[in-house]
Amino acid sequence: MENIKQIKFQNKKKPTAQFDILKLENLFKRKDLDHSIEEFHKVNFFAIILIENGTGYHTIDFTEYKCSKGTILTIRKDQIHKFFRSDSINGSLFLFTDEFLVSYLEKSENLRVIQLFNDLLSSPKLQLYPNDFLEIQQIKQRIESEFFEKNDSYSMHIIRSELHILTTKLLRIKLNHQNLDLERKYLKEFIEFQNLVESNVHIYTKVKEYANKLGVSTKTLNTITKEIVNKSAKEFIDDIAVRQIKRLLINTELSIKEIAYKSGFEETTNFYKYFKRHTKSTPEQFRLAY
Amino acid sequence: MAKGITILGILVLAITIISCNSTKHSQSKKEVKMELSNKEKVVALLNSFNTGDQTPISYINAEKYIQHNLAVGDGLAGFGEVMKNAPEGGFKANVVRAFEDGNYVFTHTEYDFFGPKAGFDVFRFEDGKIVEHWDNLIEVQKPNPSGRTQFDGATDITDKEKTESNKKVVTDFIEKVLLGHEMDKLTTYINPEKYLQHNPAVADGLDGFGEAMKYFAENGLVMEYTKLHKVLGEGNFVLSMSEGKFGKGEHTAFYDLFRLEDGKIVEHWDVIQAIPPQSEWKNTNGKF
Numbered sequence: 415m416e417n418i419k420q421i422k423f424q425n426k427k428k429p430t431a432q433f434d435i436l437k438l439e440n441l442f443k444r445k446d447l448d449h450s451i452e453e454f455h456k457v458n459f460f461a462i463i464l465i466e467n468g469t470g471y472h473t474i475d476f477t478e479y480k481c482s483k484g485t486i487l488t489i490r491k492d493q494i495h496k497f498f499r500s501d502s503i504n505g506s507l508f509l510f511t512d513e514f515l516v517s518y519l520e521k522s523e524n525l526r527v528i529q530l531f532n533d534l535l536s537s538p539k540l541q542l543y544p545n546d547f548l549e550i551q552q553i554k555q556r557i558e559s560e561f562f563e564k565n566d567s568y569s570m571h572i573i574r575s576e577l578h579i580l581t582t583k584l585l586r587i588k589l590n591h592q593n594l595d596l597e598r599k600y601l602k603e604f605i606e607f608q609n610l611v612e613s614n615v616h617i618y619t620k621v622k623e624y625a626n627k628l629g630v631s632t633k634t635l636n637t638i639t640k641e642i643v644n645k646s647a648k649e650f651i652d653d654i655a656v657r658q659i660k661r662l663l664i665n666t667e668l669s670i671k672e673i674a675y676k677s678g679f680e681e682t683t684n685f686y687k688y689f690k691r692h693t694k695s696t697p698e699q700f701r702l703a704y
Numbered sequence: 705m706a707k708g709i710t711i712l713g714i715l716v717l718a719i720t721i722i723s724c725n726s727t728k729h730s731q732s733k734k735e736v737k738m739e740l741s742n743k744e745k746v747v748a749l750l751n752s753f754n755t756g757d758q759t760p761i762s763y764i765n766a767e768k769y770i771q772h773n774l775a776v777g778d779g780l781a782g783f784g785e786v787m788k789n790a791p792e793g794g795f796k797a798n799v800v801r802a803f804e805d806g807n808y809v810f811t812h813t814e815y816d817f818f819g820p821k822a823g824f825d826v827f828r829f830e831d832g833k834i835v836e837h838w839d840n841l842i843e844v845q846k847p848n849p850s851g852r853t854q855f856d857g858a859t860d861i862t863d864k865e866k867t868e869s870n871k872k873v874v875t876d877f878i879e880k881v882l883l884g885h886e887m888d889k890l891t892t893y894i895n896p897e898k899y900l901q902h903n904p905a906v907a908d909g910l911d912g913f914g915e916a917m918k919y920f921a922e923n924g925l926v927m928e929y930t931k932l933h934k935v936l937g938e939g940n941f942v943l944s945m946s947e948g949k950f951g952k953g954e955h956t957a958f959y960d961l962f963r964l965e966d967g968k969i970v971e972h973w974d975v976i977q978a979i980p981p982q983s984e985w986k987n988t989n990g991k992f
Binding site: 476 | 740743744747748751754755798799800801802859860861863865867939
């Protein structure tokens with residue numbers, strides 16, 4: 415229980431540190447925790463989970479990801495996630511706000527780091543090969559040693575840089591696994607479009623509206639999404655809209671009517687039709703299934 | 705700075721919980737959930753084979769535990785008897801997949817149980833306790849002609865809103881194609897472009913399926929499904945438990961696990977085990 419005390423101490427001492435580490439084995443130590451960590455919750459920070467031993471599941475949004483030695487899970491702001499309680503799981507959970515890492519990086523670097531967490535670009539789950547696992551584990555050990563043992567006025571600066579290395583290496587491994595390249599054509603434009611849709615999809619749903627905002631033609635927008643995610647711009651907008659609705663269904667107690675309104679539907683019947691068309695289930699069925 | 709407060713808030717909450725106080729003053733809006741989920745209990749129970757942890761035994765109802773493994777005696781006593789007779793080093797279990805459907809939990813596990821075995825287990829819960837158990841076991845074999853093992857392949861569970869419709873697809877597949885021999889309906893249920901096969905003797909695709917059937921016919925062997933007993937599912941995974949004849953006509957239990965994408969079967973694992981004659985049964989509950 416030594417580490418836990420330190421975490422608590424750490425947070426009291428540096429409430430603005432914006433960074434923390436939790437050991438999974440400590441989270442699950444008790445058999446009958448009264449708990450909220452396994453309940454779905456929305457995280458307001460970035461999280462990286464590294465599984466070092468054992469097996470279990472971790473739910474992110476609408477998928478239960480099987481975890482085993484060498485599994486990396488990346489969770490970004492707005493995603494909802496849920497722990498699977500298992501004594502056999504060993505690993506670390508790194509948490510940081512965007513202020514901790516991102517505000518310290520220059521803009522283009524910031525844009526790169528964030529892509530590690532972009533669930534529309536790649537899966538939140540990454541299974542490391544043994545040699546990559548060793549490398550990542552070494553970085554993890556250095557971070558934990560700074561955090562739990564050294565813990566002086568240099569530590570947070572060192573951790574920040576280590577975290578930058580960690581996220582960049584993970585991004586490289588992830589994109590290599592999926593044959594993606596950050597320098598590839600249209601990726602920058604894609605991310606710009608994605609960000610715009612994610613924050614406006616409850617207001618604007620037409621491709622034309624986004625094309626106007628971005629100062630490109632709808633044809634170009636289609637080329638961009640086709641190239642990166644093999645979907646039309648309209649399909650991509652719908653995809654984001656449906657994800658956001660699903661999150662509201664699972665993560666809030668809002669009525670269907672309120673969710674419809676929040677998602678930009680004035681008529682609940684239209685909301686039903688829209689949701690059913692894209693998920694083949696009603697909002698109620700979806701909520702019940704999770 | 706709002707984010708800073710949030711991160712701290714959640715951490716403090718987690719820490720308070722770890723420190724094991726009953727935290728009745730917890731600000732959690734939802735009702736505080738003490739119990740492990742049924743799936744977490746089953747995984748803990750199977751993991752206890754490796755650790756010797758006694759706690760998960762308490763997840764089994766001591767008064768009522770209906771055993772359908774015909775080589776094991778009924779009740780918790782039967783389970784205890786097996787564990788007592790474990791070879792040196794005990795049994796080992798690696799839960800590869802775990803699913804929950806209503807009061808049922810089903811798992812796909814790599815066992816060391818008197819030698820390496822692949823197994824499906826099904827547990828039924830009442831009031832948070834295990835009251836019934838079915839299973840099917842087979843020796844671990846070499847990778848099949850497509851290089852797939854009895855365990856590898858997809859593990860992530862998604863599409864939970866499609867559980868019922870996916871169960872319907874598998875039910876129809878078994879009733880129409882395997883029981884009803886409507887072979888022309890095969891591609892209605894199985895994706896002809898992508899069918900990943902984990903049966904140790906069969907290759908990927910419908911061709912693999914066809915070749916296996918041909919081999920059976922030419923060699924006077926049978927693979928006949930006579931009754932579908934149970935279909936369980938969680939999201940994109942569905943397990944079916946069926947009865948029939950296999951090989952030279954032996955009375956057999958078929959457990960088939962399917963993965964579905966867009967309403968079609970794209971991946972398959974199975975465990976096929978002979979049902980012993982009734983004279984050898986250690987309980988009277990039957991295989992299904």
